[in-house]
Amino acid sequence: MQTLEILDYGDPVNSSDEEEVDDLEENAEPLILYFQPPFYYPICIGNTLAQRYRIEHKLGHGGFSTVWMAHDVLTNTDVALKITTLARDEIDREGNMHDEIRRRVQDTSNLLLAHQDASFSLPSSPGGDGFHRVYVFPLRGPSLHSCFAVMSMAERMAAAKQLLEALKRLHDAGIVHRDLNDKNVLCGITPLDTLPTTTKYTLLTRPKKIRLRTPSGLLGNLVRPVIVPPTHINTRSISLCDFGLAATTPVSSSTPQGPGAWCAPERLHGYAATRASDMWSYTCILAKLYIGELPWSIYGEAPRGFVRALGPLPGEWAGRYWRPGWEAAKWYDAALLRPEVEPEAMLGAVLARARGDVEEEKEEEEERRRVVERVLRRGFCYDAARRITAAELLGDGEFWGVFGL
Numbered sequence: 001m002q003t004l005e006i007l008d009y010g011d012p013v014n015s016s017d018e019e020e021v022d023d024l025e026e027n028a029e030p031l032i033l034y035f036q037p038p039f040y041y042p043i044c045i046g047n048t049l050a051q052r053y054r055i056e057h058k059l060g061h062g063g064f065s066t067v068w069m070a071h072d073v074l075t076n077t078d079v080a081l082k083i084t085t086l087a088r089d090e091i092d093r094e095g096n097m098h099d100e101i102r103r104r105v106q107d108t109s110n111l112l113l114a115h116q117d118a119s120f121s122l123p124s125s126p127g128g129d130g131f132h133r134v135y136v137f138p139l140r141g142p143s144l145h146s147c148f149a150v151m152s153m154a155e156r157m158a159a160a161k162q163l164l165e166a167l168k169r170l171h172d173a174g175i176v177h178r179d180l181n182d183k184n185v186l187c188g189i190t191p192l193d194t195l196p197t198t199t200k201y202t203l204l205t206r207p208k209k210i211r212l213r214t215p216s217g218l219l220g221n222l223v224r225p226v227i228v229p230p231t232h233i234n235t236r237s238i239s240l241c242d243f244g245l246a247a248t249t250p251v252s253s254s255t256p257q258g259p260g261a262w263c264a265p266e267r268l269h270g271y272a273a274t275r276a277s278d279m280w281s282y283t284c285i286l287a288k289l290y291i292g293e294l295p296w297s298i299y300g301e302a303p304r305g306f307v308r309a310l311g312p313l314p315g316e317w318a319g320r321y322w323r324p325g326w327e328a329a330k331w332y333d334a335a336l337l338r339p340e341v342e343p344e345a346m347l348g349a350v351l352a353r354a355r356g357d358v359e360e361e362k363e364e365e366e367e368r369r370r371v372v373e374r375v376l377r378r379g380f381c382y383d384a385a386r387r388i389t390a391a392e393l394l395g396d397g398e399f400w401g402v403f404g405l
């Protein structure tokens with residue numbers, strides 16, 4: 001049950017300071033989603049949930065949750081509380097999947113699972129009929145998305161290898177993740193459990209907050225998330241998180257993955273997710289770690305970017321695009337595409353541009369680029385049956401060897 005005894009944590013944002021308000025609104029979750037579906041649960045810094053988790057700061061948010069840093073006063077450890085959006089049915093998809101993973105995967109290292117039997121529910125409003133589910137996770141650091149830029153190439157590829165090992169264990173156990181992207185891979189954080197809250201705030205930035213009150217009378221804070229300093233990010237230990245869309249194989253439904261640019265092209269054409277479609281998304285992560293960005297734009301219809309970088313999609317996919325009326329005939333027809341081919345958008349050119357001017361160890365870098373391109377082409381193979389598997393890539397000594405791994 002939520003209590004409101006401590007309301008003085010963090011600093012209220014002065015509503016007349018436009019810069020501070022803009023900064024908060026740009027970096028926090030959309031305020032409106034506390035007032036309209038899918039309804040985030042309002043939380044104040046200083047609330048204690050389930051008589052043990054004292055909310056200290058905000059960690060982030062997704063489409064379906066807000067995630068808070070809390071101190072477990074029973075065990076004296078810091079945890080992350082993932083508070084999902086309003087649940088109307090009893091099916092606990094994410095919790096059930098965590099149990100399934102525990103049952104099927106012997107070694108769950110690098111898979112970020114909620115503490116077993118620790119999740120609980122919060123009534124969505126006094127006397128209301130919905131509820132919000134809370135999962136208690138070990139505290140981790142920022143995602144690869146926000147910290148790969150401070151990582152050396154060796155650290156990036158070591159992270160990619162750990163991620164692939166974790167993914168292979170999932171795949172061997174008959175589970176596909178279905179939502180792989182660089183925001184769902186978290187780095188470690190130097191433990192802060194024993195520090196006083198004020199010292200944590202000095203390290204992670206003080207929480208800047210705006211008060212909000214939902215129509216049912218619950219109070220909450222819109223809070224700017226923590227900024228973990230590079231000195232406290234542990235890039236040697238990464239975790240794959242967010243199993244909200246994970247499923248056991250064979251998967252029967254064919255919904256595409258959230259951000260289209262990370263989604264395997266066959267899934268965008270009505271085919272169900274498979275281990276191979278995870279490997280496409282994994283290859284996107286690999287490409288981003290090496291190039292610094294995806295080889296195609298994250299905006300617009302994803303196949304447009306795929307065909308510019310990799311050539312036309314299989315002809316038999318024409319007419320199956322998941323957004324009827326948005327597909328273009330040239331995506332599936334080399335002859336129609338030819339007049340628009342832009343050599344500088346093709347994968348080899350993108351790689352050369354991104355890594356071609358690395359001055360030190362020029363020859364080694366060229367060799368690395370050749371090997372990376374070979375692997376990316378196997379991962380970005382349109383034919384899912386011929387796409388590289390996690391086991392094949394892990395066994396590719398030449399690839400890991402060029403990064404000293």
Ligand SMILES: Nc1ncnc2c1ncn2[C@@H]1O[C@H](COP(=O)(O)OP(=O)(O)OP(=O)(O)O)[C@@H](O)[C@H]1O
Nearest residue numbers: 059060061062063064065067080137138139140242
């Ligand atoms: N254990 C954790 N430790 C630290 N930060 C975390 C933790 N879990 C999640 N986060 C932060 O919260 C963000 C949202 O978490 P998550 O992706 O699980 O939410 P979601 O609602 O399922 O997201 P999506 O809409 O992408 O599916 C993450 O990107 C990450 O920054």
